[in-house]
Amino acid sequence: MKKLTIAVVLGTTIVASMATGAYGATKLQEIKAYLNKDIAFKVDGKPVQLRDGNNNTVVPISYKGTTYLPVRSISDALGVAVDYDSKTQMIQLGEKVEGVSISSSLTTNTYRTKDSSQTTYNGKDYKEAIFDNADSARSSSFILEPKKKYQKLYLQIAAVGQDLGKLTVKDTETDTILKATEINVADGLVTVEVDIGGANQLFVYADAKGDGAVFVPLTTSYYK
Template identity: 55%
Template structure:
């Protein structure tokens, strides 16, 4: 059963646990509801403990004979990204239509805005991860999708020699989400896709030889 079907089957209508911003909505109405600890939730046949955004255990709410479960709790259990736009009062589940560049919040010693290092094959990408270290080495950087995105589209190019043994990992759970044996110089800028639904942080690692470089444009690599 697809995850989207599971979500719909658990509850026809769910409450969002997204923090104080949602509570400031002007059209909210007060209701009388009941916490119902007798309701149990299973995913693929296995019982789960629902938790809020802070990791605290929660129970479903019963209102007018319907059970309501926070979307955040269900999305975490199923590994589906969830995000809330307070300005438009919109909840987004799964992959977004518009991408978010990984340049936002990127922090690494090889992060550069130097045009000499952000330009690849005549195109200046403005911001890049440019690993120009010395010697044969393992390169790595962190990304933080914060469970708000479903997919990662990571662009990377090998310069000088091929990039080998590239991995994208769920850093918190030490799970490999994507493996690429080799990124060849001759292939130019390639795009690697990884499913990152429900993932807080990512660890990207690869091996590279001496006198070689790894180039990642941060403005055209993005989350969705």
């Protein structure tokens, strides 16, 4: 949470930018505040324009000597994940306490399966997995959409039959490689930890040989 700590050190008070429906809540108190367009921002020495979730420019609010900023804009600028639960009105910054399966964020994938003959690895049935066993040399890949809600990805993966070429996890919007590592058969089922704070979509890929397979259990791969 180093980046989040930076925001705290700057002494900036952050408030939530919530859906318009939330403004009908009875606990809200009306105040008189001012939009302050004169305040500029830098992150790691580089100028930053604050924007909301729809890419509209936003400006700080000044109220009784304190500057308030929309949490979504700050989280995007610092690369810190943010999630808002409208039912509990809880804002979550950074890693979540409990892991969330990557299953629901996986886009359509030909090799996604619940066939026990393909979801079982070393005697354990993981119930749902990606099992890419194509019979030619290829780039084995899939797309995840964490939608900036999570700080970390814990991806479990195994090479079956043949070692994989370098496993790469890329942020598709910034074209930034977040992780690159070797995956070998002898490693067994490994957990790859990736910092994905601020990432909307991820492209995960590795070079697979014709007689080798790629196994990714979806039930034990998760976000935090």
